[in-house]
Amino acid sequence: MRTLSTDSLLLLSSLFFSVLIMTSSAPKGYYKTSKFRAHTEINRQFKQDLNTFSAEMIAFQKALDLEKPNTSIIFGGYRDFRKAFKKVAFLIEYLDKEAYDKTLNGAPLPKLEQKVADLRILEPKGIQVMDELMAEITPESLQDLKKELTILQKSFAQVKKFLESKQISDRQFFEASRQALVRIASLGITGFDTPGTQLGIEDAYTVLGSLKGYYAFYQKEFENIHDTELYSKTLQLFEAGQQMASGTDFNTFNRLRFLKKSVNPLYQKLLEGHLALQYETIDEVSSYLPAVNYQAENIFSKDFLNPFYYVSLENDSLFEAKKELGKLLFYDPILSNNQQMSCATCHAPEKAFTDGFPKSLSNTGEAMKRNSLTLSYSVYATGFFHDLRTKRLEDQFEHVVLSKEEFNTGYQEIAEKLSKSPTYLSAFQKAFPSMGPTLKSYAVDYALAAYVISLNQFNSPIDTYFTQEETVVSEEIEKGFNLFTGKANCASCHFLPLFSGAVPPLFNDTEAEVIGVPISATDSLTVDPDLGRLENGMTQEVAYFYKHAFKTPSLRNIALTAPYMHNGIYTTLEEVVDFYNKGGGAGMGMDLPHQTLAAEPLGLTQEEIQQLVVFMEALTDTTRFEAPKQEVFPRDFKKASWNNRNL
Numbered sequence: 001m002r003t004l005s006t007d008s009l010l011l012l013s014s015l016f017f018s019v020l021i022m023t024s025s026a027p028k029g030y031y032k033t034s035k036f037r038a039h040t041e042i043n044r045q046f047k048q049d050l051n052t053f054s055a056e057m058i059a060f061q062k063a064l065d066l067e068k069p070n071t072s073i074i075f076g077g078y079r080d081f082r083k084a085f086k087k088v089a090f091l092i093e094y095l096d097k098e099a100y101d102k103t104l105n106g107a108p109l110p111k112l113e114q115k116v117a118d119l120r121i122l123e124p125k126g127i128q129v130m131d132e133l134m135a136e137i138t139p140e141s142l143q144d145l146k147k148e149l150t151i152l153q154k155s156f157a158q159v160k161k162f163l164e165s166k167q168i169s170d171r172q173f174f175e176a177s178r179q180a181l182v183r184i185a186s187l188g189i190t191g192f193d194t195p196g197t198q199l200g201i202e203d204a205y206t207v208l209g210s211l212k213g214y215y216a217f218y219q220k221e222f223e224n225i226h227d228t229e230l231y232s233k234t235l236q237l238f239e240a241g242q243q244m245a246s247g248t249d250f251n252t253f254n255r256l257r258f259l260k261k262s263v264n265p266l267y268q269k270l271l272e273g274h275l276a277l278q279y280e281t282i283d284e285v286s287s288y289l290p291a292v293n294y295q296a297e298n299i300f301s302k303d304f305l306n307p308f309y310y311v312s313l314e315n316d317s318l319f320e321a322k323k324e325l326g327k328l329l330f331y332d333p334i335l336s337n338n339q340q341m342s343c344a345t346c347h348a349p350e351k352a353f354t355d356g357f358p359k360s361l362s363n364t365g366e367a368m369k370r371n372s373l374t375l376s377y378s379v380y381a382t383g384f385f386h387d388l389r390t391k392r393l394e395d396q397f398e399h400v401v402l403s404k405e406e407f408n409t410g411y412q413e414i415a416e417k418l419s420k421s422p423t424y425l426s427a428f429q430k431a432f433p434s435m436g437p438t439l440k441s442y443a444v445d446y447a448l449a450a451y452v453i454s455l456n457q458f459n460s461p462i463d464t465y466f467t468q469e470e471t472v473v474s475e476e477i478e479k480g481f482n483l484f485t486g487k488a489n490c491a492s493c494h495f496l497p498l499f500s501g502a503v504p505p506l507f508n509d510t511e512a513e514v515i516g517v518p519i520s521a522t523d524s525l526t527v528d529p530d531l532g533r534l535e536n537g538m539t540q541e542v543a544y545f546y547k548h549a550f551k552t553p554s555l556r557n558i559a560l561t562a563p564y565m566h567n568g569i570y571t572t573l574e575e576v577v578d579f580y581n582k583g584g585g586a587g588m589g590m591d592l593p594h595q596t597l598a599a600e601p602l603g604l605t606q607e608e609i610q611q612l613v614v615f616m617e618a619l620t621d622t623t624r625f626e627a628p629k630q631e632v633f634p635r636d637f638k639k640a641s642w643n644n645r646n647l
Contacts, residue, residue: 038217039170045214046168049088050160056084057153064146071137078134079199085127086203087210090180091173095166096159097506103155108132108195109596110545119540125151128193135196174274175282175294177211179505181267182292184208185299186504189255190491195598198250205245208262212238218273227276234269237262255485256478259299260466268297291380291507300466300497302458305507307379311393311449319450321431326451328427328634329444331627331647335414336407338363339645343400343448346372349625352557353455358568362405369530371568374561376621377554379453380502383510386550386566387536394449411441417642418444423634457623460556462615473618480615483608488580489598490612493552499619501552512549515597516585521569524588528567545594559617573613581609 063070063077085105093100100106102122108129113120130148133141168176184204187193194200212235222231241262245253271294274281282294291309298304308315313322329335333342346360347353353375359367370386384390390399400406401414418424419439428435432443462481465471473481485491493513495504501511512533519526533546550566564570570579586592586599604612627647635643 038221039168039173041217042173042214043168045217046088046091047164049084049210050163053081053084053088054156054160056081057149057156061146061149061153064142064149069137069142074137074142075134078130078197079202082127082131082199082203083206086206090176090183090207090211091168092159092163093183093505094172094176094179095163095168099155099159099162102126104152104159105193107192110543112541112543119542121543125155127152128195131194131199132196170277170279171274171281171285173214174270174279177215178267178270178294179292180207180211181263181270182299182505185259185263186491186496189253189258190485190496191250191489192492192495195492201245201248201250201253204258205242208238208241208245212242215270215273218277221277222273225276230269230273230276234266234273237266237269241266251487253486254478254482256465256473256481264298264300264466267299271295271297292505298467300458300463302456302463304497305380307453307456309508310379310381311453313394313446313449313453318431318433321427322447322450323454325427325431326447326449327454327628328424328632329448330451332633333645333647334417334637334642335401335409335444336363337409337413339642341407344627347375349627350560352376352560353625354561356562358563363408364405366405368405370566371563373551373553374557375452376455376557377498377500379449379456380498380500380507380554381510381551382502382508383512383551385536387533388510388512388541388551389536389538393452394445397445397448411444414444415439415441417637420639420642421634421637423636455625457621459622460620461618461622474614476611476614477618479608480611480613480618483604483612484615488577488602488604488608488612490555490580493597494555498554499556500554511552512546513552513596514545514547514549514592514594515580516548516588516590516592516595517550517565517567517579518569518585518588518590519567521571521575524585525590527585527590527592528569530566532566547594548592549596555616556619557621559620573616574609577604577609577612 060077060081063074066073089100089105092104103126105127106124108124108131110124111122113122125148130145130152133145133148184207188200188204188207191198191200193203215234215238219228219231222228241258244258244262248254282290289306289309291305293303293306296304313319330343330347333339333345335342341363346355348355355361355372357367357372359370360372362368373386378384379393381393382391384393384396385399390396398411401409401411415438418428425439428439428443428447429437431447432440435443461473461477465473483490484494485496491499493511494500495502498507501513503509503511514532517528518524519528527548531547533541533549533551534543558564558573562571562573564573564576570576580597581602581604582588583599583601584592584595584597586595586597587601630647633647637643
């Protein structure tokens with residue numbers, strides 16, 4: 001009998017362990033499906049869809065070049081061209097987000113180039129610009145369409161070369177698909193993507209159909225893990241969503257039910273499918289923390305966005321200690337020069353952390369420059385204050401500390417003052433053990449930021465409706481939501497699910513808008529002289545289109561934050577909606593050529609205005625915050641007047 005040599009045994013052992021490792025790291029059923037892999041078909045289909053889009057651009061070009069322009073033919077060509085784009089856009093955006101935004105489908109507004117040292121303005125171009133031009137075909141708009149299409153063709157030719165060199169993995173497909181659902185919910189059905197044609201509902205139908213077609217390549221994968229039920233349910237949800245998006249128009253489409261019955265369930269099922277097939281997730285391949293938590297099952301769930309993406313704080317075992325310390329500091333006037341003003345002076349918990357004044361009051365009782373912004377949900381931003389002059393939550397406090405109208409002090413003074421309380425010093429050392437025996441100024445910022453992070457509850461009636469299957473809302477709320485995300489055009493700036501200027505689908509940028517707020521409620525023709533973002537002190541943002549631009553705040557808890565606007569001129573939500581209904585400042589007659597809000601009246605009836613208000617009131621969280629009881633504040637300072645401070 002022939003025996004195996006030692007080398008042969010080693011080789012066999014090596015092969016055995018190699019197979020064992022491959023089997024343990026591969027999805028279940030890998031070898032059963034090795035002759036047919038879904039991602040192979042996805043890559044093939046992707047390249048085919050890229051070619052189809054190129055062909056439809058050529059066809060649309062021919063429609064534009066007709067000797068006798070025919071509006072019907074042009075519009076038909078545009079719809080075909082748009083459908084071809086939407087079928088493949090979810091993968092393009094995922095694979096090359098920068099090109100998607102800058103050259104293919106960016107908002108039709110000028111932007112600043114963020115990655116350069118000098119001031120560089122990027123003029124808008126791409127399909128959204130073309131969509132605006134499609135609103136009315138005139139000789140002038142026809143020429144502009146031709147120009148934009150030529151630019152698009154050249155840009156896409158370059159992008160296409162890059163995209164065709166990519167190999168889409170299973171992980172990337174599922175991530176791109178779920179990102180596409182976020183885009184449908186926040187930018188598609190709200191009209192943001194289609195400012196001229198209002199084809200957003202038709203787009204949703206197309207995107208869902210494309211996702212369904214790509215997803216169907218996974219049928220054999222699900223068969224091999226014996227979970228065809230999950231596969232079938234997901235397909236049914238795609239089909240149900242398409243059915244809801246067909247046979248309707250922009251103003252009558254029921255977005256509330258579409259999100260509850262199709263988009264959110266699909267968002268969950270795609271995650272379940274991803275995990276069931278045991279493909280790696282972004283959390284396993286990247287140490288970079290994204291704003292969107294991929295493990296979240298619902299676009300309206302509390303864990304959908306990761307607050308720690310926006311701050312320098314770590315979500316570690318010390319966070320709770322930082323938060324509790326921050327809570328004390330937030331309500332303690334010891335931080336101010338005269339021990340009379342605290343953070344809560346302008347951010348009262350019962351008013352959703354605003355102060356109820358048209359313009360916040362200074363340390364001498366005089367009105368300051370602007371209205372107090374809510375701190376609820378404020379962490380989810382890349383720009384803070386009305387003029388976006390700081391980029392991180394923890395950087396805000398410096399402006400309050402140094403302001404002569406507010407705390408009128410300095411960090412060294414605050415650190416020295418707090419160090420004279422053994423209780424405070426002990427709390428800092430517990431929350432920041434690496435700080436050492438001396439209190440550091442950064443710890444004050446971080447502690448306050450930790451407390452502000454804790455103010456996000458996501459438990460309003462709207463959140464409950466979307467996250468709990470059996471929950472219903474009133475007919476008035478439903479109509480108001482559908483107006484907000486449709487005819488009233490609110491959600492094209494106050495993006496879901498934060499209802500703020502945090503830009504989907506990545507939520508890594510914060511918008512400011514020029515809406516033409518008047519100097520007073522009785523003088524609608526004079527714009528408030530506050531220049532907003534234009535004079536925020538950042539030399540790289542001195543651009544003409546930032547004149548009178550202000551941050552788009554979250555509308556969550558807005559029923560508690562009156563009065564409204566940066567100058568506090570409106571006392572009711574009805575007045576605010578009426579302002580937008582008239583087309584903002586430009587719509588009321590102001591000369592504001594760079595107003596970002598459409599100047600055309602919305603045509604809302606009084607009944608519709610009231611429905612919008614009822615909906616916005618339903619964005620109020622059910623959790624209420626209170627200041628700590630007086631006895632918990634440290635009173636062991638050596639200075640008696642500090643111990644007797646009013647809290």
